[in-house]
Amino acid sequence: MHRMAWRDSPRRRLDEYPRPSVAVDVALMTVQAERLAVLLLNGVDPYDSTQRWSLPGGFVHPDERLADTVRRVLRAKCGIEGLQPRQLHVFDDPHRDPRGWVMSVAHAATVPYPSLSEAMAGRSDLTLAPVAPGEPVGVRPPGRQKRLPFDHDEIVSWAVSEMRDRYASTPDPDRLLGGVFSVRQLQRVHEAVVGTPWHKDAFRRLMEPHLAPTHGKDRSGYGPPAQLFQRRHDAPAAALAAEVSAPPAGYTDDELLESVADYLAQGGSPTVEGYRIWARENGRPSDAWVRKRLGEKYGGWPGIVAAAH
Numbered sequence: 001m002h003r004m005a006w007r008d009s010p011r012r013r014l015d016e017y018p019r020p021s022v023a024v025d026v027a028l029m030t031v032q033a034e035r036l037a038v039l040l041l042n043g044v045d046p047y048d049s050t051q052r053w054s055l056p057g058g059f060v061h062p063d064e065r066l067a068d069t070v071r072r073v074l075r076a077k078c079g080i081e082g083l084q085p086r087q088l089h090v091f092d093d094p095h096r097d098p099r100g101w102v103m104s105v106a107h108a109a110t111v112p113y114p115s116l117s118e119a120m121a122g123r124s125d126l127t128l129a130p131v132a133p134g135e136p137v138g139v140r141p142p143g144r145q146k147r148l149p150f151d152h153d154e155i156v157s158w159a160v161s162e163m164r165d166r167y168a169s170t171p172d173p174d175r176l177l178g179g180v181f182s183v184r185q186l187q188r189v190h191e192a193v194v195g196t197p198w199h200k201d202a203f204r205r206l207m208e209p210h211l212a213p214t215h216g217k218d219r220s221g222y223g224p225p226a227q228l229f230q231r232r233h234d235a236p237a238a239a240l241a242a243e244v245s246a247p248p249a250g251y252t253d254d255e256l257l258e259s260v261a262d263y264l265a266q267g268g269s270p271t272v273e274g275y276r277i278w279a280r281e282n283g284r285p286s287d288a289w290v291r292k293r294l295g296e297k298y299g300g301w302p303g304i305v306a307a308a309h
Helices: 066-078 113-120 152-167 183-194 200-210 237-241 253-265 272-282 287-298 301-308
Strands: 021-032 035-044 051-054 057-059 086-091 102-110 126-130 211-218 226-231
Touching: 021 066, 021 113, 021 126, 021 152, 021 183, 035 066, 035 152, 035 183, 057 066, 066 102, 086 152, 102 152, 113 126, 152 183, 183 200, 183 211, 183 226, 200 211, 200 287, 253 272, 253 287, 253 301, 272 287, 287 301
Parallel strands: 021 102
Antiparallel strands: 021 035, 021 057, 035 051, 035 126, 086 102, 211 226
16 A cells, blocks of 8 residues: 555545654764864855854755764765764754744764864864853854854753763763873863863772773873873773782772762752762762762662762
């Protein structure tokens, strides 16, 4: 049976129902000069014919999958290929687009700066806009443009939040640094993504269980050469087996609970965000570490707070 011949119980065909246009918008994130940034495309606003900066995007063509639309848009509008952007969220406000009823399926990907820089070479219609550190997330387009069109500011906020969650306790999961790096280089990338500084000792304790040392040294700085590491799951099995046996790195459960108790004793709000800021300012165990180690034992953050009182 032809698909348009089907009718529902009121005897209406699918094409008799109102339907929105479907589009994709893509937030390509990177770290440039130790700052988080998003790629913007300059083009003509289809509503009022003015020039404006926006996220790369486009409409889904008939019989096209969303992933194919994203790849087509990035290739045709930005000259970028080979990415596998993640779906973020469906933005379905019927009034989000002044041209009509348009739903956008937002996507995001993280790209090392050298790769984006190569794609942007000679392109005046592509730029990287810095993302303001902290909360709320903010992006300032170039020139006199005050904000991004449609709900693209909200899309960037979703992309940044999702990226920060993944960088909370895993060493550079999007591989902005490549395969080998020093702890200091790693910390700079994480600080750029999160938007706030880490205490170096707390950061090292959080990351070291996920890292394996290499035989190389970083000699780019002015001080003594720094040990280079790779992600533990990238290290050859023989190299991991050869590591000298040592006590597990990190904090004990009692030390983690004591840190939460110290925070509460100083009048801190019993929220994850409040503890996160306090921990970074005071060089104490991160909320990611606390929740990872104690969450199951105490039934999540509320249980941890109750146990720490």
